[in-house]
Amino acid sequence: MKKFGLCIAGGIATIILLSTIGPMVGLLISLAVLYFIYKQFLKAESTGWKIALGIFGVIFLMASISNAPAIIGVVAAYILYLVYKNWNSSKHSVVKEESDPFVNFEKQWNEIKNY
Known part of the structure; x- marks a missing residue:
């Protein structure tokens, strides 16, 4: 659901940015x-x-x-940068990896094998 929201925000920001390129150059x-x-x-x-x-x-x-109106385009570019930066945030994947019992089992099994 987070990616869907980021996709919608990025799409809107892209449309606004593309529509204000002329005033930004001017x-x-x-x-x-x-x-x-x-x-x-x-x-x-x-x-x-x-x-x-x-x-x-x-x-x-x-x-x-x-x-x-070019100022609106600059704000849209900043929002697009934030969407790009938050697209692959690893907060959720780290939590899932640590709480996954199979990943912990594999780590412990490799430790036992190394002894």
Whole structure:
């Protein structure tokens, strides 16, 4: 039942992630350009160049804000990572192995044979 729930959560997260790839790429590009505009703004000495960079910065800031649904895609990617990480958790298999009388019998039989 645990695997079924993980499968459902992983499927939903995959669909959401695939549907938000476009906004994620747009957000990444607009933030990268905004970062370089900011760096150039700090280096600029003329007032006219600073005004032009400020206008470009506002434009790319608006582009970044318009790609805000990409945050949902990032959350879906994280959920998909958690599903992948928990898919083969060995907590249940270790408990079953220790409580299984046949496994314990095999271990004890091998110990007796080695004496």
